Amino acid sequence: MEVEPDIYWLYMFQLGSYTHFLFTTIFINAKRKDFKVLLLHHILTIALIGWSYTVRFYYIGVMVLFLHDISDVILEGAKTITYFRVMDGKKHKMIKNAGDVGFATFVISWFLFRLYWFPTKVVYSTCVASLHFCRDGAFYLPFNTMLFLLYCLQIYWTIFIIKLLIKVGVILLWQLD
Numbered sequence: 001m002e003v004e005p006d007i008y009w010l011y012m013f014q015l016g017s018y019t020h021f022l023f024t025t026i027f028i029n030a031k032r033k034d035f036k037v038l039l040l041h042h043i044l045t046i047a048l049i050g051w052s053y054t055v056r057f058y059y060i061g062v063m064v065l066f067l068h069d070i071s072d073v074i075l076e077g078a079k080t081i082t083y084f085r086v087m088d089g090k091k092h093k094m095i096k097n098a099g100d101v102g103f104a105t106f107v108i109s110w111f112l113f114r115l116y117w118f119p120t121k122v123v124y125s126t127c128v129a130s131l132h133f134c135r136d137g138a139f140y141l142p143f144n145t146m147l148f149l150l151y152c153l154q155i156y157w158t159i160f161i162i163k164l165l166i167k168v169g170v171i172l173l174w175q176l177d
Contacts, residue, residue, distance in 0.1 A: 007058050011049060014065055018045045034160070041153050048146045055139040060126060064147070067118050071109040078102025107161060114154045123147050 003011075022042040025035070032038070052061030082099035085092055127144050 003053075003056075003058060007062060010062065010065065011053050011058075015046065015049050015053075018042055018049065022046065034157070037153060037156060041150070044146055044149055044153070048143075048150065051143055051146065055143070057126075057139075057143060060122060060143075063122055064118070064150075067113045067122065070113050071106060074102065074106045074109050078106050107165065110158070110161060115158060118154070119151055123151060 022039070025038055025042055048064065049061065052058065052064070078099055081095060081102050085095045085099055087095075123144070126140060126147060130140055
């Protein structure tokens with residue numbers, strides 16, 4: 001089975017992007033408290049992209065990329081808007097509100113795409129449904145292990161998101177008093 005050109009270029013773009021993210025995480029970005037987890041995420045993602053391409057799990061790989069890129073794009077957009085809430089020394093309430101809407105959209109997309117659709121569609125199909133179609137699961141074991149590890153990382157970051165939501169909620173309640 002020959003890979004379609006659009007899938008090939010999507011894979012190459014994503015592989016290049018995550019290689020770049022890995023490099024910047026190690027050598028350029030400030031070290032955050034989730035540095036090691038982020039490093040593992042980038043290495044795991046590069047391995048998943050490489051493995052799914054090598055063993056021709058193209059459509060599963062594209063689905064994984066799609067489900068993860070949606071919330072990434074929304075998060076980066078919300079962060080960019082938030083950076084502009086103070087311009088020329090003035091706070092802009094409309095930009096702050098747009099950033100808040102962007103963050104809320106990110107949280108919804110995170111829970112929907114990464115914590116619901118990813119395990120119910122991708123992980124389920126590769127762990128359970130694939131057994132009905134492919135009895136020789138030699139290629140699925142490493143792939144499913146990497147998918148499961150990726151899901152564990154998402155649960156780890158979900159805890160941070162929930163803590164942030166609680167913190168924001170407490171601040172909002174405190175401001176109401």
